Amino acid sequence: MASVKKDNRLTSSQSFMCVGFSGLFSKTATSPLEVVKIKSQVGTFHCKRGFWQSFLLIYRNEGLRGFWKGNLASCIRLFPYTAVHLTTYRKIVHHQMDELGFVSQWRAIFAGGLAGVAAALVTYPLEVAETRLVVQNCRQPTYHGVIHCISKIYGNEGLLALYRGFSLTVLGAFPFSVGCYAVYMNLDKLWQEPPFRFTPLQNFINGCVAAGVAQTLSYPFETVKRKMQAQSARLPHLGGVHVHFTGMVDCFIQVVKNKGVLSLWNGLTANTVKIVPYFGLLFTCFEMCKQVCLYRNGFIVSPLSYQLTPGVDQSLGPYELQEVKRYLKNRSFRSESSSLGNRW
Structure with a gap:
């Protein structure tokens, strides 16, 4: 999918830090769109009047701070998620290589999907905490921070509550991988040239298109997952979810029955709008961090340009x-x- 390209001139720790910092910055900058998306998926009252009205209602009820609720949990989750994802992906790809060390694009995307599920398993409680923190009103909070949120969910609802809806991550990985595969298999036809000749701009567009298609296909699974994460009998208004259900299948049924099929894509506008700035900031920050590291390693003459060091x-x-x-x-x-x- 849309990911930064590996550069062998960086050490493993430098690559990890570049990815981590760029992820933190892009997530923080696009947090308002993520908050609107999650509230739309859950179905809170803020998001029943459309995309733009959601911003105004959140600002009036919670102020600017309301747009960065759950961002700390999302940022903390980034580092272990990235580490587990990269490690698992490399191991799976290594077993899928042929005698010449080649891996087909379909197998690479499939490996990415499995690695994503493994990483989600490790960091899922942080995702649940993010959802709960986003849905609550920060002026009348039930949870006071990430650690308090996780400990309170565990104490009041049990360990399984921290993994409520995880099966939907596994189910959503299939249409997500299919979407990525469908896009990447047709990119050379779109640009009318082989992938190794793509410019940075082309790679950025490819990443945004692939992310848009893949996330749209898997979006209903994420919507139901967010509802399951948010709903709790111990929270005011059952966590703010606009439909009440007893399990995953019942959640799909109740949403379609009461709100219609299209409600499974609530928040898709915010999610789609978020893709371009998110990946734009991700790639830009990664490249800036990479330049600093390449300069420290001695491959370029300045951290402000890509001019190569003579004789290296x-x-x-x-x-x-x-x-x-x-x-x-x-x-x-x-x-x-x-x-x-x-x-x-």
Whole structure:
């Protein structure tokens, strides 16, 4: 899917930090759209008058702070999610490689889906906490922070409440992967050139289109999942969910019966609008962080440009380049010592 491209000139820790920082920044910047989307999916009163009115109602009832509810849980979730996702993805892809080390695009996307499910399993309680924090009124809060939210859910509702709706993550992974595959299989036809010739702008557009199609196909599963995460008999108005249900299948039935099929896509406007700024900021921040790291590693002459350092083999890894520099420095030092000894 839309992801930053791996650069072998960065260390693993540098790549992880670049992805983490760019994810934090893009998530925080687009948090208002995420709040509107989640409230629309759950069905709170804020989002019953349309996309733009939702912003006004949230601002009037909760102020600016209301647009960043749950953002801390989302940001905390990012690092373990990324770590587990990358590790699992690499292991799955390694087993799917042929004798030449090649992996088909379909298998790579399938591996990404499985890795996403594994990462979601580890970080799912944080997603539940994010939903609960977003749905509540921050001026009359039930939960006071991420840790308090998780501990209170566990104490009052049990461990299973922290994984309520997780099966929908697994079910939603299938249409999500199909959407990604359908888009990427037709990109070369759209641009009329092979993928390895795509420019950064083309890759950005490809990522946005793939994200839009994939998320639209899997959106009903996410909508029901958010409702299941939010509903609780121990919360005011049962958590603000506009329909009451007893399980996953009943939730689908009640939503379609009472609100219509299209209500399964409530909040899709906010989600679609969010895609472009989210991935734009993600790619931009990643590239800026990468430039700083490449400069520190010695591959470029300035952190403000991509001008390559003269005489540096760009195919080397960061540790290999350090070894080469250390060898040349030692050889130069020995040469100077030998020259000095000959003079005496």
